[in-house]
Amino acid sequence: xxxxxxxxxxxxxxxxxxxxxxxxxxxxxxxxxxxxxxxxxxxxxxxxxxxxxxxxxxxxxxxxxxxxxxxxxxxxxxxxxxxxxxxxxxxxxxxxxxxxxxxxxxxxxxxxxxxxxxxxxxxxxxxxxxxxxxxxxxxxxxxxxxxxxxxxxxxxxxxxxxxxxxxxxxxxxxxxxxxxxxxxxxxxxxxxxxxxxxxxxxxxxxxxxxxxxxxxxxxxxxxxxxxxxxxxxxxxxxxxxxxxxxxxxxxxxxxxxxxxxxxxxxxxxxxxxxxxxxxxxxxxxxxxxxxxxxxxxxxxxxxxxxxxxxxxxxxxxxxxxxxxxxxxxxxxxxxxxxxxxxxxxxxxxxxxxxxxxxxxxxxxxxxxxxxxxxxxxx
Amino acid sequence: xxxxxxxxxxxxxxxxxxxxxxxxxxxxxxxxxxxxxxxxxxxxxxxxxxxxxxxxxxxxxxxxxxxxxxxxxxxxxxxxxxxxxxxxxxxxxxxxxxxxxxxxxxxxxxxxxxxxxxxxxxxxxxxxxxxxxxxxxxxxxxxxxxxxxxxxxxxxxxxxxxxxxxxxxxxxxxxxxxxxxxxxxxxxxxxxxxxxxxxxxxxxxxxxxxxxxxxxxxxxxxxxxxxxxxxxxxxxxxxxxxxxxxxxxxxxxxxxxxxxxxxxxxxxxxxxxxxxxxxxxxxxxxxxxxxxxxxxxxxxxxxxxxxxxxxxxxxxxxxxxxxxxxxxxxxxxxxxxxxxxxxxxxxxxxxxxxxxxxxxxxxxxxxxxxxxxxxxxx
Numbered sequence: 001x002x003x004x005x006x007x008x009x010x011x012x013x014x015x016x017x018x019x020x021x022x023x024x025x026x027x028x029x030x031x032x033x034x035x036x037x038x039x040x041x042x043x044x045x046x047x048x049x050x051x052x053x054x055x056x057x058x059x060x061x062x063x064x065x066x067x068x069x070x071x072x073x074x075x076x077x078x079x080x081x082x083x084x085x086x087x088x089x090x091x092x093x094x095x096x097x098x099x100x101x102x103x104x105x106x107x108x109x110x111x112x113x114x115x116x117x118x119x120x121x122x123x124x125x126x127x128x129x130x131x132x133x134x135x136x137x138x139x140x141x142x143x144x145x146x147x148x149x150x151x152x153x154x155x156x157x158x159x160x161x162x163x164x165x166x167x168x169x170x171x172x173x174x175x176x177x178x179x180x181x182x183x184x185x186x187x188x189x190x191x192x193x194x195x196x197x198x199x200x201x202x203x204x205x206x207x208x209x210x211x212x213x214x215x216x217x218x219x220x221x222x223x224x225x226x227x228x229x230x231x232x233x234x235x236x237x238x239x240x241x242x243x244x245x246x247x248x249x250x251x252x253x254x255x256x257x258x259x260x261x262x263x264x265x266x267x268x269x270x271x272x273x274x275x276x277x278x279x280x281x282x283x284x285x286x287x288x289x290x291x292x293x294x295x296x297x298x299x300x301x302x303x304x305x306x307x308x309x310x311x312x313x314x315x316x317x318x319x320x321x322x323x324x325x326x327x328x329x330x331x332x333x334x335x336x337x338x339x340x341x342x343x344x345x346x347x348x349x350x351x352x353x354x355x356x357x358x359x360x361x362x363x364x365x366x367x368x369x370x371x372x373x374x375x376x377x378x
Numbered sequence: 379x380x381x382x383x384x385x386x387x388x389x390x391x392x393x394x395x396x397x398x399x400x401x402x403x404x405x406x407x408x409x410x411x412x413x414x415x416x417x418x419x420x421x422x423x424x425x426x427x428x429x430x431x432x433x434x435x436x437x438x439x440x441x442x443x444x445x446x447x448x449x450x451x452x453x454x455x456x457x458x459x460x461x462x463x464x465x466x467x468x469x470x471x472x473x474x475x476x477x478x479x480x481x482x483x484x485x486x487x488x489x490x491x492x493x494x495x496x497x498x499x500x501x502x503x504x505x506x507x508x509x510x511x512x513x514x515x516x517x518x519x520x521x522x523x524x525x526x527x528x529x530x531x532x533x534x535x536x537x538x539x540x541x542x543x544x545x546x547x548x549x550x551x552x553x554x555x556x557x558x559x560x561x562x563x564x565x566x567x568x569x570x571x572x573x574x575x576x577x578x579x580x581x582x583x584x585x586x587x588x589x590x591x592x593x594x595x596x597x598x599x600x601x602x603x604x605x606x607x608x609x610x611x612x613x614x615x616x617x618x619x620x621x622x623x624x625x626x627x628x629x630x631x632x633x634x635x636x637x638x639x640x641x642x643x644x645x646x647x648x649x650x651x652x653x654x655x656x657x658x659x660x661x662x663x664x665x666x667x668x669x670x671x672x673x674x675x676x677x678x679x680x681x682x683x684x685x686x687x688x689x690x691x692x693x694x695x696x697x698x699x700x701x702x703x704x705x706x707x708x709x710x711x712x713x714x715x716x717x718x719x720x721x722x723x724x725x726x727x728x729x730x731x732x733x734x735x736x737x738x739x740x741x742x743x744x745x746x747x748x749x750x751x752x753x754x755x756x
Contacts, residue, residue, distance in 0.1 A: 002400050002402075004610065005398050005400065005401060005610060005613055006398065007397065007398055008397060008398050013395050013396075013397060014395065016394040016395055016614055017391050017392065017394055017395035018391075019385065019386060019391060020383045020384065020385055020386050020559075020565060022380050022383065022692050023383060023566075024380075025692065052432075053431065053432050053433045053436065053566065053567050054430075054431050054432055054436070054590060055431045055590075055609035055610050055611075055612075056609075056610070057589070057590055057608075057609045058431065058432070058590040058609070060590075061588065061589045061590035062590075064589070065588065088589065089589040089590075092586040092588060092589040092592065093588060093589060179610075181398075181610060187398060187612060187613060187614040187615070188401075188431065188610045188611065188612050188613060188614075189431050189567045189612030189614075189615055208470040210439065210443065210470060210471060210588060211435070211439045211442070211466065211467040211470040211471060212432065212433075212435055212436040212438075212439035212440075212467075212591065213590065214470065230435075231433035231434075231435045231436070232382060232383060232433050232434070232557075232559060232566045233433075233566065234433075234565060234566050234567030234612075234615070235383055235565060235566060236394055236565040236566075236567075236614075236615075237565070237567055237612070237614075237615075314400050314403065
């Protein structure tokens, strides 16, 4: 239960065991085109989805490389470790970064973005984070869209895509970046960039954004007929992605979001009823990762270590400045009711072993009540 | 029998069907460290091997990004489609490229490199190709090393690594770039850069080479204790790489090279005895890809199409200016005696169907004679 790489459904594991398919055959092209059509539906866009053989950070870096030129002033608004990565990426690409860093655990403050842009109206691109994997905070993209005015808005949805609703066209988000290994239930190794027409036009006008991560080169290959990826695609990962997207469509995207909504509420309710304090304010949309504070007097590594050693449940600790101070449950992707119940129950037993005051079953019951409410349609 | 992505041994397929392993566990770190140690032995280097979630072109692009700065004059010496990719990569990274393009099908001319560097002594980095996948030509790296003098020499060995002997430390090649999907019998999605100390030092001195493909960031993660990759690694592909490298070590690297030497000779002998003309001069080290000219009066696509439709054998056509003019057999990676015999036999039948004068069995017998000689140790 770490926030990525997440577990694979058996169908996706099996798709990884297919013999290699030559990338230029009709057989592979059919798989590719099917996966691309499904991917656009997950991004909820009529725009283009560019696929890179890369981690999610590679897709993020491509946005900085293709949407701005060295020396250009850009805005990064962040609230955690991965939001801060936008600032590092932009700086390493030579951009002049105005970095607004909000409190970790809280969502990004749209008001701060509005104020910053009022003071620096020349900024053309704004980088934000939808789901901040290091804390669990999910920011309000429609509010950030409004705050960014007519600037190009780029959102990192590496952990949130396919977990939390993100209708990018309807909300007018210009660019959404993601990866294969979290909500999409596929092994790591594929990075995605969904971009609308004006983001594509800006990138094309600026010229090559490097070579490997250049959007125009990737577009040219993907948009050829038949599609011919610019570079050898990771054919086995694409087959696995197709299998995962099939599962998501079979479940239905609204049902996928609703399942995560219930899992998030179950996890938060269970953790609180086990006597722990959540990081940051309650947010009914923050259903990707649940973070709680390590209680005073408990070693930061003890809870994840005991969860793993006693129950075989892998959870994550904090990152960056929250290292040792929080623990994180990931519940994005291939997770269901049983995962939360067993994890909350194990957490109670671990807290007991650590000498914390805990009423066994209280957390489990709180999680069950959430499920009961959900089943009644409450 | 295309030159990549190449077939996977069953052990490598099976390794792709393992459930996901969280990248930060001891279990994965042990797999990673084992694969890295084996990879250094395949590169025959005491230097560092950096691993990127990327295609081979991503690893190539990283060399241009980390070894030179925009505006800098560099030399690219090429003899085919992928050698020309070095020039495109360097140009898209803003480098000032002196491009020596030799005849396709021939190896790179070391004399031309010597002359060019004598005329432009300020050049610090030279990019060349070991195995030119688009033609099958294998260039003489020791001769190119001598020609490049004290410049940093970067060699693309995407299709040649683990196929043709390349003792990079002994030969003094500063940087060797490769990928997972050819000689290493692993699915596409991993790019490798092996670099010696002076190449690493040059890169470090120049500062970040972008973000995602920055060598220092990747080094810092890989060299941490325990190693902690800069970005989520493609865990399933790393497991498959480990399985493939185990197989290569079990066979023994010298035996792997010898097997490819015999397969290359078999294929060339078979093709010639079937009445076809090889592209370029005979080279006993060119054992990665065998290219032959499409006979006059035959449609360039007919031979690959019939090979596939009649016998289920996928071979490749030409690329770039050789499109429609040559056909290519790839025999790099998981190939043996039976693959060459069946492919040459199928080629004879296809030529017969196309109305070419062909003596059935002549090509097969020629390939057999090579094997007989090899078995006698001739």
